[in-house]
Amino acid sequence: MNASFEPLTILPIERALRLVIDRKAEVLEADDARIFRSERDQIAAPLVIRLKRFIHVPRRFRRQVTNTFLFARDGYRCQYCGRHRGLLRGREFLTRDHVTPISRGGENTWDNVVTACSPCNNRKASHLPEECGMHLLKHPHEPNYVELVWAVRRVTDVQAKYIAMFYGEDILEALRRHEHEAEHRHHHGDGERHLSLVM
Incomplete structure (x- = not known):
């Protein structure tokens, strides 16, 4: 979490430990069953940490459109x-489609891009959807920043508590919709990684 308690990202637990040891972050939630030991100290595995100094997240970063986040936004x-x-x-594969084609004045913005399978994208080509009898399942929108960061990650129950506290239950539900994708990746060999929430 940021110093303001805004959830920022998820880190490998080793990186979270380094931030705590360097006194750049404080532990808000820890797993007392998993202890990390050094020559002088022992620290319970941090599950949620809060940075001691506020980090500014540029608006332009929050708006950045990538296929990874686009596909996750659209399930x-x-x-x-x-x-x-x-x-x-x-x-066949998933692609990025511009609802209003760039050749017709459309922009590469969250409210003008959607996930499309390659056959549908080829069929639509440089037309508007209604010109070729196609209809969107839902209107595109700019996702909340926390959706962008975590749409492709698994959120634990402890982390979910802080997300709901800062952003509300509706954002938490949006993240939960993507959890079946995380399960799918896990069962296909990505393996389990221990991660900490940075706030």
Whole structure:
């Protein structure tokens, strides 16, 4: 968490320990069952830490559109035909589609980009959706910053408490919608990593 208690990101637990040892952060929640020992100290594994100095997050970073976050925002589902990426076949894949094409004045902004499977994107080409009989499942929007950072990560119950406290239950629910994707990645060999929430 930031010094303001705004959730920032999730770090490997070793990095969180270093921030605590260097007195750059304080521990808000820890796992007393997992102890890390050095020559002089022993520290319970930090689950949630808070930076002691406020870090400014530039607005331009919060607005940055990447396919990773775009696909996560849209639930890894084509916003035209509704197919999930797990249902795509052969050489089909997810793409970024500009609702109003750039060639027709559209911009690469959150409210003008959606996830589209490659067949739907090819079909739409440089048209508006209504010009080719296509309809969006939902209107695109700029996600909250915490959604951008954590849409592709698993949030633990302890971390969820702080997210809900700062952003509200609706944002927490948006993150929970993506948890099945984290489970999918875990079961396909990504393995478990111990992570700490930085606030």
